[in-house]
Amino acid sequence: MQGFNKYYPPDYDGEKHKSLNSYRGKHALGDRARKIDKGILITRFELPFNIWCGTCNNHIGMGVRYNAEKKKIGAYYSTPIYSFRCKCHLCDGWFEIETDPKNTRYVVVSGARQKDEDWNPEENGGFAIHDTDPKAGPSDPLAALEKSTDAQNHVKKVQIPRLEELQTASEHYNADPYSHSARVRKRFRTEKKIATQRQATEDLIKGKYALPETLILLEDDEEARHVARDEWLKGQQELQAQASRKRPKLSTSSFSTSLSSLPKPKPAKSPNDAASSLRARILGNTQRASQGRAK
Numbered sequence: 001m002q003g004f005n006k007y008y009p010p011d012y013d014g015e016k017h018k019s020l021n022s023y024r025g026k027h028a029l030g031d032r033a034r035k036i037d038k039g040i041l042i043t044r045f046e047l048p049f050n051i052w053c054g055t056c057n058n059h060i061g062m063g064v065r066y067n068a069e070k071k072k073i074g075a076y077y078s079t080p081i082y083s084f085r086c087k088c089h090l091c092d093g094w095f096e097i098e099t100d101p102k103n104t105r106y107v108v109v110s111g112a113r114q115k116d117e118d119w120n121p122e123e124n125g126g127f128a129i130h131d132t133d134p135k136a137g138p139s140d141p142l143a144a145l146e147k148s149t150d151a152q153n154h155v156k157k158v159q160i161p162r163l164e165e166l167q168t169a170s171e172h173y174n175a176d177p178y179s180h181s182a183r184v185r186k187r188f189r190t191e192k193k194i195a196t197q198r199q200a201t202e203d204l205i206k207g208k209y210a211l212p213e214t215l216i217l218l219e220d221d222e223e224a225r226h227v228a229r230d231e232w233l234k235g236q237q238e239l240q241a242q243a244s245r246k247r248p249k250l251s252t253s254s255f256s257t258s259l260s261s262l263p264k265p266k267p268a269k270s271p272n273d274a275a276s277s278l279r280a281r282i283l284g285n286t287q288r289a290s291q292g293r294a295k
């Protein structure tokens, strides 16, 4: 029995026995390690594929689990190769399955047949991936020579000039950042000065004629002036044409006679005159009324 409890018997000597397991003469893995002296450990092993038992010829499905005897039987580089020996649960036969680190799979070694259900890309309209040796060059030495010459020519004729071009361009833009910056700032100052002046002029005009702030004024140049002048002349001509259509032309003589025939404007009366005339009118009216009543 495996030492599960922590009872230390009176004759237990820590120096001598080291552990309770060794005191009882048991392995830490218990019964699973009963064949450990032969390098075999009992583990639970699950079938990774469908098989047919070689002894009873029964089909055993993928995923059935066995208490298998696991043993290291070799190594692929530094990776150990394990074999799992299982006893068929339907008969007394044994079958053995090994790991295959090279192809990352399991293989049936003896006692059973594996059902081949691996995916074959070529069968299913795909392309198989072949492990080609990357170090393998062209077998024809002349072809290899031609290839390397082509590569050299490409470097000389295309790649190096391109690199030089890029380098020149980079130097052109990045060699003297101070002067570039000074030039740019100078230009900016000039443009800003002009823009500020124009803004001031526009503000003045807008303030003068109460134009909305958002109104965009035309730039005051020769062409704009020309167009404005033409428009103004056109407007003037139209106005004159309208005026001539509305009233007939008068001769100067008739104009003077008509002037003289106009009623002469009355001289402005003084406030006193106005008051006396009003009084006279009222008096006249009352007189007329009283006369009417008397009749």
Ligand SMILES: [Zn+2]
Pocket: 053, 054, 055, 056, 057, 058, 088, 089, 090, 091, 092, 093
């Ligand atoms: Zn069997």
